[in-house]
Amino acid sequence: MSNPEETSRLEAERLAKIERIRARGGEPYPWTFPGRVSTAEARAKAAGLTPGAGGEGTVRVAGRVRSIREHGKSCFVDLEDAAGSIQLFLRGEELGERYARALAEIDPGDIVGADGVPTVTRRGEPSVMVSSLELLAKAIHPPPDKYHGLKDPEARLRQRYVELLDSPESRLRFQGRYELLREIRRFFDSEGFMEAETAVLVPVAGGAVAAPFTTHSRYLDVDLQLRISLELPLKRLLVGGFERVFELGQAFRNEDLDTIHSPEFTLLEAYWAYADYHDMRGLIEKLYGQLAAHVARRFPELPAASAAPELFRAPFAQVDFVEALEAKMGTTGLLERSREELGALARAAGATVPEDSPVGVFLDKLFDRYVAPGLVRPTFVMDHPLATTPLAKRHRSKPGRVERFELFCGELELANAYTELNDPVEQERRFRAQAGGRAEEAYAFDADFVEALRYGMPPATGVGIGVDRAVMLLLGVSSIKEIRLFPQTRPRADTG
């Protein structure tokens, strides 16, 4: 790898060009370029013209120079902007002495603006016959190989801007991500949910089991943690009288990173008073149906996106957590087994779990091993064992279970929802029941949250969605780093 701070000979040549431009009174970094149209609009004006014949009127376009093909007294330049690209056609005949100067000063990667007449070349390429060309920003670093692009996976992450400027496909990926987040917001808004922005910095990160990042407030002189979930503050809002709330934002878990885990990730949670998890199941089915329809409409060239509406066609499959697990294991009476027995089964299935883990951990492992891999289509997994889920309400008719569903698809968890526990006494008991176990397997005790429930929280349902994973599935991307703009990487050492 090169040191980005060193000046290569190529950069030295480009810096010398900048000096020459300034020496002749030119400005390599002008202030603005008013009145331009997109390359798409310029293309539209050229459309339908007879190849080889000139069009009428002029257009003004601007963008990045992708490639230059010189032919002596004429030259073709591919110009790219956010809307696409168009070919510039430069001729010595038209430009006089400015022709040679433009070729001497412009390199691939530069940002330029041009005025000219829309035309179609004899070979049929929509073009702008340039009457004037202006440098808008000189690039000092040369862009990646124009044909092969930027391949180095490390550089694509560390210098995302290079990948983006080089690759319209990567820009499309992030456009897709943005639009999915926008559609999620629109969906909840249209369903009457209010978006909330709760605290990122909290005294104790709760609502999930995960190692938090820690930091410190100088003013308060207290240690703080970065939130690991949105659950507890949003439920406090239900106590406070809001009936439909959601939050879409970053959460942080101080754990390993791999293709489906990022230390910072985008989480959606929504809480809905006077409704239960069956209502939420319907809402989530509707949400994914709309997201699938959106990506299929907007990104038909992506195979995963065009397949999404069929994949997410309602109604989604449903299986009972315990029944599905018992069927796959060929056993019965799972919930009556002792902790030791379940632990042995989990280890026999290949899970590495400490012997004294809570029962819920073993059951989760067994489910992950036996059932989840088979859930290729979106499937609601219903009614988990109580031991796996301390924040959900006990099932109204199935003993030893809670009212919960997880939506699985292709081993990715796409939603996790409960009928929420709102009994403060039981909530406190469940928190305390975990206190004896290992810290890394227990939900943090949040006394203020119990206090809030004591004021009365209406019956409610809530859902959490790992938005990055939903985006991955809908856009057909295999690593979370592909759909987060600036994923975490280890800082590079200054000297090797």
Next chain:
RNA sequence: GGGCCCGUAGCUCAGCCCGGUAGAGCAGGCGGCUCUUAACCGCAAGAUCAGGGGUUCGAAUCCCCUCGGGCCCGCCA
């Protein structure tokens, strides 16, 4: 945490097995070319071979360590 793989010019790659002192295309420089689109033709230039150590007369190549990255497994939700 364990295993496998990768790091050579600004970019994309070859060379590594079988050690003999680094090669191509693009980009850049110079020259030629008025319809190309990976434009083309000619000339010249461009490389701490990720870093450090070892073996050897000689290391990009073999060995060890370190750094960074990727994939798989484990852990984690």
